[in-house]
Amino acid sequence: MTDHDVVIIGGGAAGLTLTHRLGRVNHPRGGPPRVALVEPPPGPHTPPPRTWCFWEPDGGDWDGLLAARWRNLTVVGPGGAARTAPADPYVYKMLRSADVDAHVRSRGGFEPVPLLVTAVRDGADHAAVEGTLPDGTPAxxxxxxxxxSRPPRPAPVGRTLLLQHFRGWFVRTPADAFDPGAAVLMDFRPPQPEGAVAFAYVLPLSAREALVEYTEFGPEPLTTAEYDRALADHCARLGLSGFEVTAAEQGVIPMTDAPFRPRAGRRVFRIGAAGGATRPSTGYTFSGVLRQGAAVAAALERGRVPVPPVPHRRRHLAMDAVLLRALATGRVRGAEFFTDLLTAGRLGDVLAFLDGGGRWSRELALGLRTPVAAMFLTTLDHLWYSARTALTPGRGSAPPPTATPGGRRRPVR
Known part of the structure; x- marks a missing residue:
């Protein structure tokens, strides 16, 4: 006899949304499954509040909790040329992790367990999660x-690894300074670091409040002081003055071509970023998390083994591997690449591709907007590497990942 039908480890985006989804499942034995959501006790292991951004059509499950939403998105190139376009049929949406957490808990239907997990043990008939309670008692x-949903140890290893590292300020201005109807998706005017890509974005919450974030795709995070200098520079670039920083967020997202395998045992699975929900070329994860949760819920309702899928098509993962390699080797300049990709055609088509939708014909048209020679050379390099590692015993994903050239560096001023 097991304690639960399902134990979910981690209360981030993957854990919370799966817990919420399972509350609506009609289990084969009748009623919803018995679910436990395991999170570390409050303290150093508690993750900080986050904002989660994604795009989807209107009418999504989380629309009632949105902190903000935008139909129009702006892209600013390195030279300052800006293009604002509708994201139709999509809407760009922002959720706050605290709001999602409060909503899921208010609905109930699961057992919250404050447990610092020390081991997960697979088995033929059931799996076991072991750890310590807040008072130190083993459980x-x-x-x-x-x-x-915890990061796997050791982490999967691929050929190429970039880090999407960022810090954002929630700012409040003394006078109207933002257009709440339009978000700046990417602004490439910040100085471009050697061997990396830098951009900022602005997500208005009102005419006087916004999240201003500085992001790099590169080999190593900056210090908090370095991020803050870059953010101060960008706020000056935007003409903001006399503003108050009301909160901040900071993080690192691996962008890698390493293979992620959601199945970790007969009865143990990985979800979220740990299960391959992150799109390697963009770092966006939330849409992939929602697709994994829907697949798990559907499998449980049908009495099947609930293996979470990797929510990205194989051809898109192959394209992402080529792009990461092209950025890491310097064959393409990231600022120009993303500007051209996002501004050359209909924005909704680009967003569909970046979220795993769209058709071959549109993907081919998008590909022709990229530096064709550089991408073709990198594709040949990728195919040769893949064939060589497949034919060489003991290789596969074993080689150490490579990032952009240069090691420790600071933004070019």
């Missing part, structure tokens, strides 16, 4: 299925 939960 053990058993379940038919365990979904673990």
């Amino acid at each position: 053990r939960l058993t379940a038919r299925w365990v979904f673990d």
Whole structure:
């Protein structure tokens, strides 16, 4: 006899949205499954609040909790030329993790367990999650299925690794300074670091409040002081003065061609970024998390093994591997590449491709807007590498990842 049907480890985007989804599942034995959501006790292991951004059509499950939404998106090139276009049929949306957490808990239907997990043990009939309670007492939960959103150890290794690292300020201005109807998706006017890509974005919450964020795709995060200098420079570039920083967020997202395998055992699975939900070329994860949760819920309702899918098509992962390699080797300049991609045609088509939708014909048209020679050379390089590693015993994903050239560097001023 197991304690639960499902144990979910981690209360981030993947864990919370899966918990919410399972509350609407009609389990084969009748009623919703018995679910436990395991999170570390409050303290150093508690993740900080986050904002989660994604795009989808109107009418999504989370629309009632949105902190903000935008139909129009702006892209600013390195030289300052700006293009604002509708994202139709999509809407760009922002959720706050605290709002999602409060909503999921208010609906109930699961057991919250404050447990610092020390081990997950697979088995033929059930899996076990072991750890310590807040008072230090050992505890053990058993379940038919365990979904673990923690980063796998060791991390999967691929050929190329870039880090999307960022810091954002929530700012409040003394006078109207933002257009709440339009978000700046990418602004490439910040100085471009050697061997990396830098951009900023602005997500208005009102005419006087916005999230201003500085991001790099590169080999190594900056210090907080370096991020703050870059943010101050960009706020000056935007003409902001006398503003107040009301909060900040900071993080690192791996962008890698490493293979992620959601199945970790007979009854243990990985979800979220740990299960391959992150799109390697963009770092966006939330849409992939929602697709994984929907697939798990559907499998449980049908009495099937609930293996979370990698929510990205194989051809898109191959394209992402080529792009990451092209950026890492310097064959393409990231600022120009993304500006051309996002501004040359209909924005909705680009967003469909970046989220895994769209048709071959549109993808081919998008590909022709990129530096064709550089991307073709990198594609040949990728195919040769893939064939060589497939034919060489003991290779596969073993070689150490490479990032952009240069090691530790600071933004070029």
